[in-house]
């Protein structure tokens with residue numbers, strides 16, 4: 001077993017980490033990829049831009065994470081008295097800051113309610129912030145890039161199926177579309 005500075009992880013720490021890693025890595029990325037695809041499919045000009053210039057994909061991924069983060073809130077405990085939005089919180093309070101709301105902060109983003117992959121990118125907090133910021137964020141970006149590139153390569157003419165029920169992004173803790181019915185033309 002690995003040892004760092006004479007310290008080894010206990011079995012309990014290893015099992016706990018694995019129990020965190022599975023939902024942390026899977027629940028999030030399939031939802032964030034679904035959100036990005038939904039947003040591109042409902043903004044066909046931006047979908048076409050990404051399809052023809054794949055160097056736009058990283059900024060499309062960041063904008064989708066800002067606009068529709070797959071995980072909406074995190075838990076924190078205040079370490080001192082603090083005032084947020086005119087409300088005073090005592091030290092030791094449990095709070096649940098809303099990532100979804102922060103990512104639409106109108107004092108930070110111009111037209112935050114508009115999905116726009118061409119906006120000047122500034123950091124969002126879809127991966128939270130601080131010492132417990134997402135450990136898998138680079139892997140998540142890599143996975144999403146690989147997935148969307150492959151989907152666009154293999155499914156020419158990809159579009160939402162107009163005859164199908166109106167798909168939506170749903171959820172209050174986790175958010176994603178429940179399904180994305182699409183049409184595409186067969187590859188030659």
Ligand code: HEM
Nearest residue numbers: 024025028029032074075126127128132133134135136140
């Ligand atoms: C788009 C995809 C993802 C999003 C939006 C996301 C989001 C987050 C957020 C918001 C947190 C912080 C929780 C907190 O501060 O309380 C977090 C933590 C974490 N994430 Fe992710 N995550 C994603 C993908 C992944 C992947 C792919 C992995 C690993 C395979 C991963 C592993 C972790 C781990 C281990 C933590 C805990 C870090 C710590 O407590 O120090 N995440 N993630």
